[in-house]
Amino acid sequence: MSMLPELGADFGISASAASISVTAYLVPFAALMLVSGTLGERWGRRRAVLTAYLVYVVASLVAVFATWLPLFLAMRVLQGAANAFTTPLLLAVVAGSVKPGALGRALGWFGSLQAAGQTSAPLLGGLAAEFDWRLAFVGVAVAAALLAAVGLPPTARPATRARPRLRSAWRPYVLRIGLVGGLGWGCVAGLNFLVALRLEDAFGLGAAGRGLLLTALGVAGILTARVIGSAVDKVGPRRCVLSGVVLGALVVAGVGLSPAVWLVALLWAFGGVATQLVLVGVNALALGSSRSNQGGATSVVQSFRFAFAALGPVVVTPIYHAEAAVAFLVPAALLLLVGPPTLPRADRGGDGPGTGTGPTGTAPTTA
Template identity: 50%
Template sequence: MTDPRNDDAPAARVGLQLGALLGPFGGGIVAAVLPEIGTSFDVSAQAAASSLTVYLLPFAALMLVSGTLGQRWGPARTIRLAYVAYAVVTLVAAVAPWFWLFQFGRGLMGCANAFTTPLLMARLAAMTPPDRLGKALGVFGAMQAVGQTSAPLVGGLAAAASWRWAFVGIALVGAVLAAWPLPADDEDDRAATTRLRDPWRAAVLLPGLAALTAWGCLAGLSFLVAFRLQDAFGFGAGMRGLLLTGFGVAGFLGARFAGAAADRFGGRLTALGGLLAGAALVVVIGATGLAPVAVAAWAAAGVCSQLVLVAVNTTVLSGDGPGRSGAISVVQAMRFLGMAAAPAVFTAPYHADALLGFALPAAVLLATVPLAATLTRART
């Protein structure tokens, strides 16, 4: 059997990294075109905005089991079928004449994405030497940041003709990825264990909780930062959208640094730095009266989020326990559930007092510091 860490398959490695783009890109593509979607289907702005939630909730919920199921079925086969499904249901959303059918397509896009992200990460870890795992996952995180950051821009540009063309483009990308070479399934890895309960252990759930709080209290605050940019500095929608991309751009630029830090210093110190610095930056955003300081702090928070997430992912994917795909799948589900919960948790405190709205997530980040002790260096 071919060693899955053999670097003679660069195309497969590139395919795994490129796959990181698709989910965040498809999820965020509607952000800039919600008014156009509402007009097309004659629905309210609030109803159009629900297309974000309709994608995210099944995506996060299915990831609680998708990694384990994909390992059972064969990772390469599962990823390829998920890409095909993603392309098909994206076309359904693109041509849908009714809003309910568009929402149905969006929900199925989230379901299909749940069977790509964790399995891509697990296969990438399987073909990467342990002492380089942090860097590889840093690149993966950078590609996710590119997808998340570029989606509103591409969607906005496509809307000049029709928002539907953006979905057609996503479907074509899914079809290309479905045909892209992938590392062959490792039968030994499939046979190791495929029980759904295997990932539900402390060695997975504690790092997953760190991912939940870090993503919810950093990336999940984009809505709160938008409120702050409007209320404190009077920025309009276009400028707010542009400034919010600083988080993703900085995350992209800092992802390789985060990976190198995890390889050199281990997950514990890497996550500790991200949590402490992230907490300080969140407070700065809520306290400063200077717009450039708030914008710079938000961008720097993007690097902090990568420090924590790469540390968590490296720890989980280099662990000794069974079910690597299932373990990283549960962690990613917790990560996005944290992001989904942030608006419900932090909106009311912000409207009561702006500084309180940002001090509360900062306090949660500080309370997460003890969880950094559960993170380790990748095994060599």
């Protein structure tokens, strides 16, 4: 996002038109995650993830040298498609590498590193664009190549040899978890753009000030993800998700009504805590919902997350222009009214004893 003006100038289009490159990445990324985890479980996690890394390397390098916009956009589509096969399967590998009762802590570490990447990416992309935006694509190609060279760690519990079916990942239990995870992300962290609009319109903050304040969410997520992971192990993922939903609703409503910039900054930092409570919790629930198709269940949940993030600007921006405060109150109300009743209590249709993840990591929570 931070390099759109430079990218647009290079291809002879406006920065607004250049934003189609973001859509070209996110649409296949979110759509393919409905099936990528299950397909990766069928093909083998290691093979699928390494292939995805290599495809990402090729697509990034072609994008570096692309001088024709359609070719560049095609490579963005390929990048999104490749990346759809990484996160869900990596989460499944994490789940298979930890002892029972320690899944939350492992997911906390994963969430902390993921938050660090999401927080630093705009900054690094902007710095690269100061010289040449294509350097950012060189950087991600090198990073993907290094990840492919490192490979995946061995798992304590190897993936099942059965060929999981797509319907095992599309069960109502998983879909309900995905809906809550999508709401938790889309109605909090996905509203970064909305917070930026309010900071400019209500408080007159410039680009640098807005960017600095918005990093509060990511920084708080980095600092608290591991603590939240431990909480998932101790009190159960469902309680953590519900806590994150309620906290997120209070944060979003507060940001929309806050009379002072410092209060917005403080609340937005708590938004990072709320986001991690939801993400770590729903990932633990999804991974615990199936022994035969952990990657598939997790990829469905991740698909909801990014689909809701993509829908946010389209749905909320018109409301903001009509009535700014209402644009914040609507997502807050959605979190409170839809989140708690949608989140399932226990998996009644799993694939055998031991599915689900409770405080011990071995049984579903019924709290």
